[in-house]
Amino acid sequence: MxxxxxxxxxxxxxxxxxxxxxxxxxxxxxVFFIAAATAFETSPLILAMRAFGTGAIALLVFILSxxxxxxxxxxxxxxxxxxxxxxVAMFLMALAHAVLATLWxxxxxVLDPVTSILTSGSPxxxxxxxxxxxxxxxxxxxxxxxxxxxxxFWLRNLSPRVWKALHLGVYVAFTLLVAHVALGVLQDAVWPxxxxxxxxxxxxxxxxxxxxxxxxxxADRRSRMLTADGWVRVGEVNxxxxxxxxxxxxxxxxxxxxxxxxxxxxxxxxxxSGVCAHQGGPLGEGxxxxxxVTCPWHGYQYLASNGQSPPPFxxxxxxxxxxxxxxxxxxxxxxxxxxxPLPPCxxxxxxxxxx
Amino acid sequence: MSASNEFYVGYLPTPARQxxxxxxxxxxxxxxxxxLAALAGAFSRPTGDGVWETGHEVTVEGELLATPFPMMRVxxxxxxxxxxxxxxxxxxGADARIxxxxxxxxxxxxxxxxxxxxxxxxxxxxxxxxEDPVTLGGTLPARVDAxxxxxxxxxxxxxxxxxxxxxxxxGDGKAHRDCATxxxxxxxxxxxxxxxxxxxxxxxxxxxxxxxxxxxxxxxxWIAAPVVVRGNAEVLDGMAFVRVEEIARADALVRxxxxx
Numbered sequence: 001m002x003x004x005x006x007x008x009x010x011x012x013x014x015x016x017x018x019x020x021x022x023x024x025x026x027x028x029x030x031v032f033f034i035a036a037a038t039a040f041e042t043s044p045l046i047l048a049m050r051a052f053g054t055g056a057i058a059l060l061v062f063i064l065s066x067x068x069x070x071x072x073x074x075x076x077x078x079x080x081x082x083x084x085x086x087x088v089a090m091f092l093m094a095l096a097h098a099v100l101a102t103l104w105x106x107x108x109x110v111l112d113p114v115t116s117i118l119t120s121g122s123p124x125x126x127x128x129x130x131x132x133x134x135x136x137x138x139x140x141x142x143x144x145x146x147x148x149x150x151x152x153f154w155l156r157n158l159s160p161r162v163w164k165a166l167h168l169g170v171y172v173a174f175t176l177l178v179a180h181v182a183l184g185v186l187q188d189a190v191w192p193x194x195x196x197x198x199x200x201x202x203x204x205x206x207x208x209x210x211x212x213x214x215x216x217x218x219a220d221r222r223s224r225m226l227t228a229d230g231w232v233r234v235g236e237v238n239x240x241x242x243x244x245x246x247x248x249x250x251x252x253x254x255x256x257x258x259x260x261x262x263x264x265x266x267x268x269x270x271x272x273s274g275v276c277a278h279q280g281g282p283l284g285e286g287x288x289x290x291x292x293v294t295c296p297w298h299g300y301q302y303l304a305s306n307g308q309s310p311p312p313f314x315x316x317x318x319x320x321x322x323x324x325x326x327x328x329x330x331x332x333x334x335x336x337x338x339x340x341p342l343p344p345c346x347x348x349x350x351x352x353x354x355x
Numbered sequence: 356m357s358a359s360n361e362f363y364v365g366y367l368p369t370p371a372r373q374x375x376x377x378x379x380x381x382x383x384x385x386x387x388x389x390x391l392a393a394l395a396g397a398f399s400r401p402t403g404d405g406v407w408e409t410g411h412e413v414t415v416e417g418e419l420l421a422t423p424f425p426m427m428r429v430x431x432x433x434x435x436x437x438x439x440x441x442x443x444x445x446x447x448g449a450d451a452r453i454x455x456x457x458x459x460x461x462x463x464x465x466x467x468x469x470x471x472x473x474x475x476x477x478x479x480x481x482x483x484x485x486e487d488p489v490t491l492g493g494t495l496p497a498r499v500d501a502x503x504x505x506x507x508x509x510x511x512x513x514x515x516x517x518x519x520x521x522x523x524x525x526g527d528g529k530a531h532r533d534c535a536t537x538x539x540x541x542x543x544x545x546x547x548x549x550x551x552x553x554x555x556x557x558x559x560x561x562x563x564x565x566x567x568x569x570x571x572x573x574x575x576x577w578i579a580a581p582v583v584v585r586g587n588a589e590v591l592d593g594m595a596f597v598r599v600e601e602i603a604r605a606d607a608l609v610r611x612x613x614x615x
Contacts, residue, residue: 027385031393074363074373075377077363187529194398
C-alpha cells in the first residue's frame with residue numbers, strides 16, 4: 001500500500017527475499033561454469049550465454065510455479081509477496097543471454113543484428129528447421145514490457161485490468177521460450193536429457209495450472225449462485241460460521257466472473273469484492289488483521305464495513321449488502337459503488353453461541 | 356495459530372509455520388537449481404578445440420594469393436607447404452584488401468601478413484590487423500603441390516571457415532546458422548565439414564565448378580544444414596577444395612561434437 005511512489009519500498013522481508021535470490025542466481029552461474037569447465041575446454045562467452053539462458057528459463061519455471069502452489073498451500077504465500085523481483089531478475093538474465101547471443105551470432109557482419117535475426121530462415125521444410133531466434137526475441141520483448149511496468153506506478157496508470165492482461169503475457173513468453181529452446185539449442189544438443197528436462201518443466205507448469213484451475217472450479221461450483229428473490233445464497237449461517245475462522249471469509253461466486261468475500265468478524269458478516277484493487281489478489285483468501293481485511297498477495301488492506309483502505313491510503317473496492325433470512329445468509333449481487341459504507345449483518349446468537 | 360489460519364503479510368513478521376516450511380523448501384529449490392546448473396554445464400555441447408589467438412599478433416611470410424579466396428602459401432619448417440586463409444576482423448572476408456595487390460596475369464607475389472592466428476586440427480587462418488596488415492616483398496616459396504582426388508560425395512555441414520576454425524566454439528550447428536550465414540555473406544570462405552572414415556574431422560573449402568567462389572545466394576540455403584556435396588576434389592598445399600557440382604539435403608547430419 002502506498003501514498004507515494006518509490007522505486008522499491010524496502011522492508012526486512014524484501015531484503016531477505018532478494019538476498020536469497022542473489023545467492024541462488026550467483027550459485028547457479030558458478031555451478032554451471034565450474035561444471036562446464038570441468039567437462040570440456042571452455043569458451044567463457046559462449047558459456048555465459050548458455051548459463052544466463054538456462055538460468056533464466058529455470059527461474060521462469062519457478063516463478064510460474066508459485067501462483068498455483070499458493071492455491072494449494074498458504075505456506076508458499078511468502079514467495080508471492082516479492083515475486084516481481086524474481087521477474088525482473090529473470091528478465092535481466094534473459095537480456096544478458098540475448099545481448100551476448102545477438103552480438104556474438106548476429107553482430108560484426110554486413111547486416112545489422114536485428115535485421116539478421118528477423119531474416120533468419122531456412123528453405124527446408126520441417127519443424128526442426130524453423131528459425132528460433134525470432135521466437136526468443138518476441139519472448140524477450142514481452143518480458144521487457146512486463147519488467148518495465150513491474151511497478152505500482154504503471155499498475156495505477158494503466159489500470160489494474162490492462163496491467164493484469166499485460167502481465168498474463170508471461171504465458172505467451174513461456175510458450176515462445178519453450179519453442180525457442182526446442183527449435184534452437186535442442187537441435188544441436190548432444191545429451192538427450194535436455195529434451196527431457198524441458199518436457200518435464202513444461203508438463204509441470206501446465207499440470208499445476210490445470211490442477212489449480214480444477215480446484216478453483218470445484219470451489220466455485222460449490223458456491224454457485226443459488227438465488228432467491230434476486231439474492232445469492234451464501235449458506236446456512238451455522239455452516240458459514242463452521243467453514244470460516246474468525247476474521248476469515250467465504251468466497252461466493254455471484255455471477256459468471258465476479259466473486260464476493262463474506263468476512264466473519266465476531267458475530268457479524270460483511271461482504272466486499274473478492275478482488276483486490278491492487279493486483280486482483282483473492283480477498284476471499286485474506287484475513288482481518290488489525291481490524292482490516294488484508295490481501296494475501298501484497299498485504300493491501302480494506303475496512304470490511306466500507307471497502308475503503310484506512311487513511312492515508314485511498315484504494316476502494318465495492319461492498320455488497322447482506323441479509324439473514326431464517327437460518328440462511330444471502331448476499332445481493334448488485335455491487336455498491338466502491339467505498340460505500342454498509343452496516344454489518346449480525347447473527348442472532350442463541351444460548352451456547354449457535355445462531 | 357492453526358495451519359489453516361496462518362496468514363502471511365510481507366511487512367509483518369512471518370508466521371512460524373511458514374518460516375519453518377520455507378527454511379526447508381527454499382534450500383531444496385536451491386539444491387535442485389544447482390543440480391540443474393551442474394547438468395546443464397557438464398552436458399553442454401563441447402565447444403571444440405579451435406583456438407583464436409586474439410591479441411597475440413604474428414607475421415606469416417610467403418606467396419600471396421587472391422583467388423578463390425585470399426590466402427598465403429607458407430613453407431613449414433619441414434619444407435612442406437601450407438595455405439593460411441586471410442580474413443578481416445568481424446564477419447568479413449579480405450577480398451577487397453587483397454585482390455588489388457595480386458596481378459591477374461599470373462605474376463606471383465611475395466608478401467608478409469600480420470594478424471591473429473585462428474587454428475584447428477593443424478589448419479590455420481590469419482585474421483588481419485586493421486592497419487597495414489600486408490607488406491609486399493620477401494621470398495617466394497616453391498611451386499604449388501597439387502593433388503587431384505577426383506569426384507567425391509561428402510555428407511556433412513557447410514560452415515564458415517573462420518568460426519569453425521576457432522572463433523565461435525562451436526562454429527557449427529543450427530544455433531550457429533545465422534552467424535555462419537553472415538560470415539559467408541561477408542566473404543568468409545565456406546567449408547564443408549565431415550567425419551573421415553578414421554573418425555577424424557575433415558574440412559574442405561567449397562568453390563564453384565570453375566574454381567571461383569560460389570555466389571552467396573547459391574550457397575545460403577544449404578548453410579548449417581545436413582547436406583551432401585558432390586564434386587571434384589583437389590588438395591593444394593595440404594588444403595582441400597571441392598568444386599561443387601551438386602548440393603542436396605542429407606538425411607542425417609554428423610556433428611563435429613559427436614566426433615570429439
